[in-house]
Amino acid sequence: MIPSQGRISEPIRYAVEKPGRMLRPTLVLLSSYLLEDLPEGERDTVAQQRVIEAAAVVETLHIATLCHDDLIDGATLRRGRPSTNAVYGDALALLAGDYLLARCMQVAASLDVTRVQVMADTLIDVCVGQMLESSQLHDAQRTEEDYLAAVSGKTARLLRTAAGMGALRSEASDDARAALERFGHHLGMAFQIWDDILDICSEETGKQQAKDIMNGVYTLPVIYAVKDVPDLVLPLLRDLPISDEQCRRIVAVVRECGAIDRAAELAQRHISDALHAVETHPATMRRAPVVRQCLRDLIDVFATQHPALHVLPTAP
Amino acid sequence: MIPSQGRISEPIRYAVEKPGRMLRPTLVLLSSYLLEDLPEGERDTVAQQRVIEAAAVVETLHIATLCHDDLIDGATLRRGRPSTNAVYGDALALLAGDYLLARCMQVAASLDVTRVQVMADTLIDVCVGQMLESSQLHDAQRTEEDYLAAVSGKTARLLRTAAGMGALRSEASDDARAALERFGHHLGMAFQIWDDILDICSEETGKQQAKDIMNGVYTLPVIYAVKDVPDLVLPLLRDLPISDEQCRRIVAVVRECGAIDRAAELAQRHISDALHAVETHPATMRRAPVVRQCLRDLIDVFATQHPALHVLPTAP
Structure with missing residues (x-):
């Protein structure tokens, strides 16, 4: 998979060698499993191998976009160690991302x-x-609609694709695939909203404070605060660049006006919609309890970082 | 082709709206024409439309890589106007490049x-x-072999692909396609060597002086000079960053030791090899005079910029 020419393989190898939560490939395998109705010994091993390759395709695209995102943000850390750009410089990190995009398409083309x-x-x-x-960086007029459109593309789209990928099999019906795609989409929306809440609350968790606000990315809690208490927030967003002290005051206002809880509620609604998609479709409802358990585990991971993120909807 | 959401379409539109020499799409059409043996009225219009789409796919990949190359080089000019990154910033230029890579794959997938x-x-x-x-930036040990390997990938590969694309038709034999790919490869090698010579001689043509040397990209003429007159060149490459005065002296040494002419000779050999590929293959030799005329026109464009680049090999 990686070119052999000495030093140039290093940035590519570095970008792929540290796994993250593997959420996207797991979703590919999970959605395939949800539609599988043969006992383990009778399953088509060629088809299973193709599902694993599809999972690799999805993760490869994800890593490629992370390489480019870190460049855009000037991020120095990724998955608990220096980012590819921090280690190899911007040029090689950009090219490693392009290489991985090409590799993703190459393996996808070998499937179909x-x-x-x-x-x-x-x-x-x-x-x-x-x-x-x-x-829309540093745009205090950014609306909830703008934010949701961006998240629907930058995060939810790949999770929707991952969930749909496992359903790209001859026996899966179009509407079963659509149900799984809805599941992936809503999970992705919730996931990004949670991530953005954790960024705002990052000081409590010992991380660098509110990187999004410092970078001018105004996420849902900030957008809610601008709408609810404009007189308190807008003056703080006016002076650029945002100082550490200014950022602390913005975070305090956002927390005190209840915007965190409102954002967490929207994430919960997306989790409900995600569960609803798999718990009501005839092709997936049989194994929906597995999905509920997976979501419970995922929510636990987030909830250890912030108490607002702990609620799983009750079973229907 | 371009997303409708207001401002975000602008960087993508800007990146594609100013055509360059259109060398790559022209090569796709030319190679298809070389293999065509039906009179104009009897040609398959669906197949012709697919060739045109293949030409668009190749040019789209080219523009995408230019967006990213300009970012890597911090280039502020492209095709005689500000580069995409200069106008829209690095983030949107990087994403416009990614978008165009995706668009290239999307249209290619609609073909086959x-x-x-x-x-x-x-x-x-x-x-x-x-x-x-x-x-290998600022690497005074860079060899001719290193340079040719890089050029074979970064420039000649896409020209080889362009020339082979026109031969991706049911009636074209594998070896006819391979002959056209050789043609594209050698043309690409010559093309990049010429471009690198023009960069070294840029002061005479009124452009910014030797950008490659200033950026640490040591091309064939510099590599020849390091080999031929190391005592004159190596001390000048040692002090970084390279000053304007240092760069002028490096260019003077490179020109005086005959490295420009040697590089031009290698480009001529690649042109000979390119012509040989189409003039000797049974499937392409019938229309090879058209190729010779196209090359003559192309060489004229370069020769107006530097006299070393004017020789077309005599017909066999």
């Missing part, structure tokens, strides 16, 4: 042309989502 | 899976070529 189409469509939506965000 | 495979393979080779170059 539909998967290439899906991955290309996905990358387009991810780019549009990121561009929406990048074009 | 083979074209996706070819475009993904091409992007991988282009990245590897660029990475080789980026990993």
Whole structure:
């Protein structure tokens, strides 16, 4: 997978060698499992191998976009160690990202042309989502609608694709695939809202404070605060660049006006919608308890970082 | 082709709206024409439309890589106007490049899976070529072999792909396609060597002086000079960053030791090899005079910029 020419393989190898939570490939495997109705010994091993390759395709696209995101943000850390750009410089990190995009398309093409189409469509939506965000930096007029459109592209699209990928099998019906895609989409929306809440609350968790606000990315809690208590927030967003002290005051206002809880409630609604998609569709409802358990585990991971993120909807 | 969401379409539109020499799409059409043996009225219009779409796929990949190259080089000009990064900033230029990569794969997938495979393979080779170059900046030990490996990837690969794309038709034989790919490869090698010579001689043509040397990209003429007159060149490459005065002296030594003419001779040999590929293959030799005329026109464009670049090999 990685070119052999000495030093140039290093940034690519570095970018892929440290796994994250593997949420996206897990979703591919999970959605395939949800639709599987043969006992383990009778399953088509070729089809299973293709599902694993599809999971690798999805994760490869994800890592490629992380390489480019870190460049855009000037991020120095990723997955608990220096980012690819921090270690190898911007040029090699950008090219490592391009290489991985190409590799993603190459493996997708070895599966079938539909998967290439899906991955290309996905990358387009991810780019549009990121561009929406990048074009609204430091924009105090950013609306909830703007934010949701950006998140739907930059995060939820790849999770929707991952969940749909496992359903790209001859026996899966179009509407079963659509149900799984809805599941992935809503999970992605909740996931990004949680991530953005944790960024605002980062000082409590011992991380660098509110990187999003410092970078001019105004996420849902800030947008709610601008709407609810404009007189308190807008003056603080006016002076650029935002100082550490200014950032602390913005975070305090956001927390005190209840914007964190409102954002957490919207994430919960997306989790409810995600569960609803798999718990009501005939093709997936049989194994929906597995999904509920997976979500419980995922929520636990987030809840250890902030108490607002702990609620799983009750079973229907 | 371009997303409708207000401002985010602008950087993508800007990146594609100013055509360059259109060398790559022209090569796709030319290679298809070389293999065509039906009179105009009897040609398959669907197949012709697919060739035009393949030409668009190749140019889209080219523009995407230019967006990223300009970022890597911090270039402020492209095709006679401000680069995409200069106008819209690095983040949106990087994402516009990613968007265009995705769009390239999307249209290739609408043609057939083979074209996706070819475009993904091409992007991988282009990245590897660029990475080789980026990993050898300011490396006075860079060899002719290193340089040719980088150029083979970063420039010649896409021209080889363009020439082969026009031969991706049911009636074209594998060896006719391979002959056209050789043609594209050698043309690409010559093309990049010429471009690098013009960069060294840029002061005479009124452009910013030797950008490659200033950026630490040591191209063929510099590599020849390091080999031929190391005592004159190496001390000048030692002090970093390279000052304007230092750069002027390096250029003077490179020109005086005959390295420009030697590099031009290698480019001529690649042109000979390119012509040989089409003039000797049974499937392409019938229309090879058209290729010779195209090359003559192309060489004229370069020769107006520097006299060393004017020789077309005599017909066999």
